[in-house]
Amino acid sequence: MVGLKANNSLSGKTLWERRELLRSQANVRFVDPEQFCALAVSCRKITRADESAAGLKGLFSEDDGLTYYVEEETLDKYRDGADVPDTSLELV
Numbered sequence: 702m703v704g705l706k707a708n709n710s711l712s713g714k715t716l717w718e719r720r721e722l723l724r725s726q727a728n729v730r731f732v733d734p735e736q737f738c739a740l741a742v743s744c745r746k747i748t749r750a751d752e753s754a755a756g757l758k759g760l761f762s763e764d765d766g767l768t769y770y771v772e773e774e775t776l777d778k779y780r781d782g783a784d785v786p787d788t789s790l791e792l793v
Contacts, residue, residue, distance in 0.1 A: 723752065732769050756774070759771075
């Protein structure tokens with residue numbers, strides 16, 4: 702698994718440094734919560750690939766060999782509806 706290789710070099714680093722190390726890998730993509738949820742329910746061959754040491758939820762796609770990450774706090778806000786724009790108050 703992709704995240705496993707990065708785990709060895711994650712110890713002793715800050716949360717930000719851990720995330721930046723993962724961002725620098727060619728086979729890693731950071732996505733927004735909406736994209737992450739769409740991947741989770743897609744027809745792709747998906748395996749969970751969380752990186753708890755970096756505060757990330759992850760999905761590994763066997764179809765394209767990429768690991769998709771979303772920051773846990775961003776995903777939590779999205780689930781709670783705090784990250785969703787309120788269109789009911791839009792003026793036309």
